[in-house]
């Protein structure tokens with residue numbers, strides 16, 4: 001019996017089966033209905049043939065050596081096909097299971113998706129690892145009962161103080177010498193002080209690009225209190241702080257699921273600000289009241305971005321970071337952030353500043369001939385801007401323009417350009433990338449008597465607040 005399906009050259013999607021024994025070549029199967037039908041047809045025909053053979057064998061007829069041989073050959077072939085079919089089924093099931101989380105269960109307006117399933121957490125002993133600081137020089141760590149714990153478990157008491165830096169051999173601690181990266185600094189009594197800042201949990205010392213990297217590992221909920229205290233003023237409403245806590249918790253767990261290095265998050269605006277400043281009572285209460293609550297949508301964590309001031313409308317992630325996957329964000333009309341000091345702003349940019357920004361981006365020129373907005377997103381943020389120079393035109397995204405000239409100087413990508421004297425006058429609205437929750441808007445809603453569920457419902461529409469531990 002011929003097997004035309006197997007002998008055809010492979011085409012289309014291919015699944016490679018693992019070899020049956022080490023060294024045997026792997027076999028290829030095409031995921032085509034034709035292939036499946038071929039296999040079924042083979043099985044059926046073999047069944048019919050074997051049935052015929054079997055019924056003939058039941059007859060008291062003399063054994064035919066040729067028929068017996070054929071019978072054995074067909075039986076072997078059938079067993080072999082069954083084995084292949086089962087292996088194929090298993091492989092297919094495995095592939096499907098692996099592929100399922102990649103299915104996008106959300107409407108397409110959310111853009112590319114970051115598939116972070118809701119973590120299964122049985123308790124609140126979750127910890128998070130934060131890259132606190134990177135230093136070229138000495139870092140002084142203080143605590144009443146300070147000691148070092150080396151990676152091999154050996155401990156060294158430090159008499160209240162450790163001075164660490166990086167030298168050519170890696171992490172170095174005065175009075176101790178060089179140590180393996182990952183050396184832990186622990187205070188038995190309370191937090192560890194660095195300058196006037198205090199950090200609960202343990203600190204880990206690493207060498208990162210010839211600088212000392214200090215990573216703070218601490219319980220997630222304590223970290224969140226530090227984030228909320230650093231991200232919003234202590235005088236803000238408790239509902240705004242609760243909304244901030246839920247967004248920050250969701251963001252932290254999203255980053256934790258994604259981390260493949262010695263730390264989960266940066267302690268700066270690159271992720272969430274965690275500065276080690278004291279946590280006031282209302283901030284602590286806001287974190288406690290939302291203990292374990294995260295934002296979810298369709299079974300996944302929402303990519304809970306947030307920013308200072310939207311200036312009237314929030315932004316879709318894909319218009320800010322086209323390459324970065326995200327989940328569950330929608331652009332919404334704001335309208336509660338008028339009291340923000342960044343609601344409206346004006347800044348003058350000189351041709352020299354534009355030329356040095358262009359040089360930083362690898363475009364050397366000596367004269368600026370124009371600055372023209374080429375395109376905008378739905379929220380009116382600039383998605384492409386042309387700088388015309390004597391050496392040609394460079395085009396940047398609004399976010400890249402901000403990065404090159406300074407995020408603090410160009411507060412948002414939502415601005416108009418006018419020529420003013422020898423400079424360009426930029427008149428804009430809002431502060432930050434504009435994605436997700438508007439922090440000043442959250443405070444505006446809190447002042448207007450809305451609770452944190454209403455705030456989160458506005459900025460992450462379609463999401464649910466779920467308590468996961």
Ligand SMILES: [Zn+2]
Nearest residue numbers: 310334337438
């Ligand atoms: Zn706003």
